[in-house]
Amino acid sequence: MRRLIPLALVALLLAPAAPAAAAATATGPTATGYGGAVASVDPTATAAGLKVLREGGNAVDAALAVAATLGVTEPFSSGIGGGGFFVYYDARTGRVSTLDGRETAPRSMGEQAFVDPATGQAMAFQEARVSGLSAGVPGSLATWDEAARRWGTRPLAAALRPAAQVARDGFPVDATFAQQVSDNAAAFAQFDPTARLFLPGGAPPAVGSTLRNPDLAATYDLIARRGTGAFYSGEIGRDIVSTVQHPPVAASPAQSWQYQIRPGGMTLSDLRAYDVRRPAPTKVSYRGYDVYGMATPSSGGSTVGEALNILEKSDLSKLGKTQALHRYLEASALAFADRNRYVGDYTPRPLLDALLSDGFAGERACRIDPAKALAKPVAPGAPDGRYDRHCATTSGGATPDKGLSTTNLTVADKWGNVVEYTLTIEQIGGNAIVVPGRGFLLNNELTDFNFTPTQGTAADPNLPGPGKRPRSSMAPTIVLQHGKPVLALGSPGGSTIITTVLQILVNRLDLGMTLPQAVAAPRASQRNTAAITAEPAFIDSAEGRALTALGHSYTPMAEIGAATAIEFLPHGKLLACAEPVRRGTGSAGTVR
Numbered sequence: 180m181r182r183l184i185p186l187a188l189v190a191l192l193l194a195p196a197a198p199a200a201a202a203a204t205a206t207g208p209t210a211t212g213y214g215g216a217v218a219s220v221d222p223t224a225t226a227a228g229l230k231v232l233r234e235g236g237n238a239v240d241a242a243l244a245v246a247a248t249l250g251v252t253e254p255f256s257s258g259i260g261g262g263g264f265f266v267y268y269d270a271r272t273g274r275v276s277t278l279d280g281r282e283t284a285p286r287s288m289g290e291q292a293f294v295d296p297a298t299g300q301a302m303a304f305q306e307a308r309v310s311g312l313s314a315g316v317p318g319s320l321a322t323w324d325e326a327a328r329r330w331g332t333r334p335l336a337a338a339l340r341p342a343a344q345v346a347r348d349g350f351p352v353d354a355t356f357a358q359q360v361s362d363n364a365a366a367f368a369q370f371d372p373t374a375r376l377f378l379p380g381g382a383p384p385a386v387g388s389t390l391r392n393p394d395l396a397a398t399y400d401l402i403a404r405r406g407t408g409a410f411y412s413g414e415i416g417r418d419i420v421s422t423v424q425h426p427p428v429a430a431s432p433a434q435s436w437q438y439q440i441r442p443g444g445m446t447l448s449d450l451r452a453y454d455v456r457r458p459a460p461t462k463v464s465y466r467g468y469d470v471y472g473m474a475t476p477s478s479g480g481s482t483v484g485e486a487l488n489i490l491e492k493s494d495l496s497k498l499g500k501t502q503a504l505h506r507y508l509e510a511s512a513l514a515f516a517d518r519n520r521y522v523g524d525y526t527p528r529p530l531l532d533a534l535l536s537d538g539f540a541g542e543r544a545c546r547i548d549p550a551k552a553l554a555k556p557v558a559p560g561a562p563d564g565r566y567d568r569h570c571a572t573t574s575g576g577a578t579p580d581k582g583l584s585t586t587n588l589t590v591a592d593k594w595g596n597v598v599e600y601t602l603t604i605e606q607i608g609g610n611a612i613v614v615p616g617r618g619f620l621l622n623n624e625l626t627d628f629n630f631t632p633t634q635g636t637a638a639d640p641n642l643p644g645p646g647k648r649p650r651s652s653m654a655p656t657i658v659l660q661h662g663k664p665v666l667a668l669g670s671p672g673g674s675t676i677i678t679t680v681l682q683i684l685v686n687r688l689d690l691g692m693t694l695p696q697a698v699a700a701p702r703a704s705q706r707n708t709a710a711i712t713a714e715p716a717f718i719d720s721a722e723g724r725a726l727t728a729l730g731h732s733y734t735p736m737a738e739i740g741a742a743t744a745i746e747f748l749p750h751g752k753l754l755a756c757a758e759p760v761r762r763g764t765g766s767a768g769t770v771r
């Protein structure tokens with residue numbers, strides 16, 4: 180999100196640092212240089228990360244500064260009320276590790292949690308979302324703490340304190356921020372603490388005004404002083420629990436809301452029980468590169484990985500752009516069919532490995548007809564280790580589309596460590612409930628569960644359950660070649676995250692685009708639905724039109740995703756890249 184940073188804030192973020200010549204640059208969506216790099220959606224956050232790098236912090240220290248700042252300046256897409264997935268390449272060991280900081284269902288949550296007991300039907304999405312019911316136990320703060328302890332060189336408090344200062348001093352409201360409030364005005368108006376913070380005087384804050392969040396500043400300071408126990412077992416946790424159990428509903432909201440606002444069942448013992456998991460990353464080889472991603476409960480790694488394996492069966496660089504894009508769309512639809520059928524929090528690792536096997540990809544790839552788009556939804560395949568049958572299928576269906584929120588950051592340091600981190604509170608604005616006196620929104624991540632079975636059988640891998648984590652699409656991805664990073668990338672965008680990451684990889688690795696071109700290129704997302712969700716520029720392109728002759732059709736969407744990425748060029752040169760246009764433009768910078 181582009182925001183003009185007041186000079187005083189720039190001075191604060193950069194002082195008392197190095198001389199001007201060494202000053203970090205966070206100028207625009209693309210930056211090339213040395214000594215470390217940061218890309219995020221927001222210039223204040225990118226500047227905070229660059230400052231840490233310049234002062235000798237490593238990629239993890241800087242990523243946590245970026246994340247904590249985004250919690251202030253991008254409160255509708257991230258923050259300590261949410262969760263995310265953190266992927267880390269350690270230059271010393273050459274290993275890629277992941278942290279699963281996904282929100283978790285309370286122990287009281289059953290399979291029917293989102294079925295209205297009065298009607299026996301699945302709740303409307305907004306009814307489920309704007310409630311205490313949708314809030315999972317937040318994982319972001321525990322993720323930050325785990326990353327700082329495991330790989331950082333400074334305590335988490337060092338990331339929280341400057342971000343608290345940004346919250347205290349305030350930051351300028353830009354058009355994207357004001358629009359996000361306005362899109363949520365009715366939901367925000369239902370809750371006194373949310374309306375007080377984000378609807379001053381009953382309306383969205385004016386573009387150019389300064390938004391201050393002293394409650395969040397005090398919350399960050401308290402955690403910096405007392406540690407994450409203040410959140411997971413102390414006074415902040417008690418406030419979270421009482422907010423979930425008794426949503427602070429306004430007595431006379433400025434706007435009406437057609438749904439009942441339901442409480443949730445989260446308890447302090449659910450918060451105390453939260454743990455950050457450390458699953459092995461997913462890994463596939465793609466044309467000589469090793470592509471590492473996020474394992475379950477995210478479907479990011481498995482779905483991007485399966486689609487790449489399918490695509491590797493043909494040489495896209497020799498096919499011509501229309502045919503290459505046709506295969507990209509078909510591979511994505513096939514991989515989504517398998518994701519929907521098999522991937523959830525409890526997918527056994529051998530099944531995940533089978534989904535990522537070359538044998539299974541071969542069986543799936545044989546379904547692609549170069550002359551004609553498959554009828555969608557395609558059925559899932561059978562990842563059973565017996566891949567001699569021709570194009571085996573079972574039954575299953577597509578999953579519906581949901582909203583687009585979340586944020587992504589990419590950081591590299593001068594030692595060669597890399598962080599790729601996607602974090603979220605699910606919908607833009609989460610569940611719309613600010614914890615009173617604490618200054619942050621709660622997530623609605625539990626609506627990422629399927630409300631009722633979607634697969635034509637009771638065996639849906641993504642139904643709610645006690646202590647279960649909802650399936651995600653977040654796909655923080657790090658690409659190595661001969662053990663060294665070549666590319667790191669990720670994006671927000673609900674289930675389009677998967678296709679955005681996949682399309683950028685194909686653009687960069689197969690179609691001869693530079694990284695900025697690969698990120699800027701018009702996007703199309705085929706998630707096993709009848710029509711492809713696509714940006715107008717894709718639909719109107721020569722290839723977009725040619726694809727309709729193969730039977731593809733489109734549902735337009737103004738914009739898809741908001742990627743950030745870093746490419747590792749020869750001799751330590753870094754190319755940091757954010758969106759040139761989408762989400763009001765992103766912010767990339769290098770240390771030198």
Ligand code: GLU
Binds near residue numbers: 604650
């Ligand atoms: N909740 C989504 C997921 O985990 C991300 C939210 C979004 O980007 O829209 O996949």
